[in-house]
Amino acid sequence: MFDALANIPWTWLLIRASGITAWGLLTAVVVWGILLRTRVLGRVASPQGLLVMHRWLSALALGFLFLHMGLLLIDPAVQFTPTQLLIPFTSTWQPFAVGLGTVALWMLIPVSVMGRLRSRLGKAGNAWFRRTHLIAYAAWPVATAHYVLAGTDAIAQWSVALLIAGTSLIVLALLARAFVPPAAPRRAATAAEKAPAVANAAAEAPAEPALVS
Numbered sequence: 448m449f450d451a452l453a454n455i456p457w458t459w460l461l462i463r464a465s466g467i468t469a470w471g472l473l474t475a476v477v478v479w480g481i482l483l484r485t486r487v488l489g490r491v492a493s494p495q496g497l498l499v500m501h502r503w504l505s506a507l508a509l510g511f512l513f514l515h516m517g518l519l520l521i522d523p524a525v526q527f528t529p530t531q532l533l534i535p536f537t538s539t540w541q542p543f544a545v546g547l548g549t550v551a552l553w554m555l556i557p558v559s560v561m562g563r564l565r566s567r568l569g570k571a572g573n574a575w576f577r578r579t580h581l582i583a584y585a586a587w588p589v590a591t592a593h594y595v596l597a598g599t600d601a602i603a604q605w606s607v608a609l610l611i612a613g614t615s616l617i618v619l620a621l622l623a624r625a626f627v628p629p630a631a632p633r634r635a636a637t638a639a640e641k642a643p644a645v646a647n648a649a650a651e652a653p654a655e656p657a658l659v660s
């Protein structure tokens with residue numbers, strides 16, 4: 448096994464490792480985001496704690512995604528151009544499968560931009576933040592299709608197990624979201640008076656994750 452790995456360029460190995468890490472982190476971001484809208488974890492995790500984790504995971508996911516893409520630029524075998532990375536379906540190598548990755552990337556960018564602009568835009572900023580959040584949630588199935596169609600390792604046993612585990616976690620979080628609703632508005636209002644950060648956590652979560660429908 449190690450002899451076989453020795454013949455593969457290190458960049459190609461890292462492209463795959465960073466892609467899988469980015470996918471795992473994106474899955475965790477979605478799960479944490481959905482859990483923010485439920486009381487299912489009760490006292491185990493406060494909304495504020497969930498929000499902090501959701502933000503950290505998002506930043507990490509983007510970091511690994513940029514690493515995944517950056518390595519494609521320097522990989523000696525595939526030699527992607529910046530245009531092929533940024534414009535969907537323009538790569539010469541598996542254009543459809545790779546293009547889905549680029550589409551997922553562009554679905555993740557608006558929420559990051561709106562996160563920065565939100566406070567400056569007032570009420571409109573909140574509305575746009577929610578909309579862009581829904582687009583970001585919808586990026587998960589697109590990124591997953593990219594993983595399954597482009598991944599060299601996608602059908603390896605461990606990879607299938609990872610895909611099933613990630614998908615199951617999202618389904619479980621959605622079930623919790625459906626059956627264990629968030630705190631009632633009155634209680635949320637009281638909490639807001641005591642701890643504004645908690646209210647922010649509830650406000651940051653999108654009204655309806657796109658994955659629900």
Ligand code: HEM
Nearest residue numbers: 463466467469470532548549551590594597598599600601
């Ligand atoms: C949210 C966005 C993305 C995620 C989560 C993601 C994740 C992944 C994963 C998990 C793999 C499979 C690795 C393997 O099984 O070996 C993969 C492969 C790949 N990705 Fe991405 N990717 C994303 C975006 C992109 C973008 C924007 C590009 C470039 C345009 C790209 C190019 C590739 C290529 C060329 C492969 C094939 C590597 C291989 O043979 O495994 N990805 N990606």
